[in-house]
Amino acid sequence: MQPARRRGLAEEAADRIRDEILTGHFEPGDHLREVELAESLQVSRGSVREGLAILVREGLVHSEWHRGTRVVELTETDITEVYAVRAALDRLAALTAAETGRPHQFDELDRLVGEMEREAAGQADGPRLVALDIQFHNCVYAMAGNRRLISAWEAVRSQVHLFQAHRVRLSHEHYRTRVVDEHRELATLLRAGRVEGLGDLAEEHVQSACRGLISSLRG
Incomplete structure (x- = not known):
């Protein structure tokens, strides 16, 4: 993924991750790991966490306690x-x-x-x-x-x-x-x-x- 242009912004992290989901880089069911995403986007884990929360509200990802965050399955x-x-x-x-x-x-x-x-x-x-x-x-x-x-x-x-x-x-x-x-x-x-x-x-x-x-x- 391309680095986020505006460091520390959850919205920018959400935009980047959303693009990767919609283009198929992340497929349904794929696990989204905060550490890896933060390193790729060159932003903090907190920004990634907030960005993923935005995508949860949009229905693109699903987060469960102790099971992490995944791209939604297509049922x-x-x-x-x-x-x-x-x-x-x-x-x-x-x-x-x-x-x-x-x-x-x-x-x-x-x-x-x-x-x-x-x-x-x-x-x-x-x-x-x-x-x-x-x-x-x-x-x-x-x-x-x-x-x-x-x-x-x-x-x-x-x-x-x-x-x-x-x-x-x-x-x-x-x-x-x-x-x-x-x-x-x-x-x-x-x-x-x-x-x-x-x-x-x-x-x-x-x-x-x-x-x-x-x-x-x-x-």
Whole structure:
């Protein structure tokens, strides 16, 4: 890992460790050792401990007394629960954004879909596609403008990112062939303000991702 730029900051340690989890350097179930992380990041163990506490709150790591801290496992129960919550949030975000979104925000959604398309047409770097996917939904929630809704999304976003990243590693081609069309359809309905069918589409987009990940895990 790259050394932390701002020594002693828990947030910086959390950012670095989060990146390593989301890119697959640390895999589900891996043990995260404070001493090794502190040495790698060139920060104090206290900063690492506080950074890991941030990631515990995000649902990316799990800490147990006398058993240490590990990256969360991907169980079917966890996946089903997170995506069920996300589906409900995405429905509300999409329906609200269709009514409150501004032209420049719809343009941003189109720009992100265009970037997805270019990535998918090329070598289709998995982490980059997932990052664009998350950015797209960040934009939808920002368009909705509901602070509590945004907070609820932020509470599960890191777990969603982890699950999507793992989905890509297990079945990159399946994700690559669907990500552009699904987001383009969402962007089109949002810009048109067509709330009829939009909520169902937003939910199905999430449930499709859930089914794909569970199917890949089962092999």
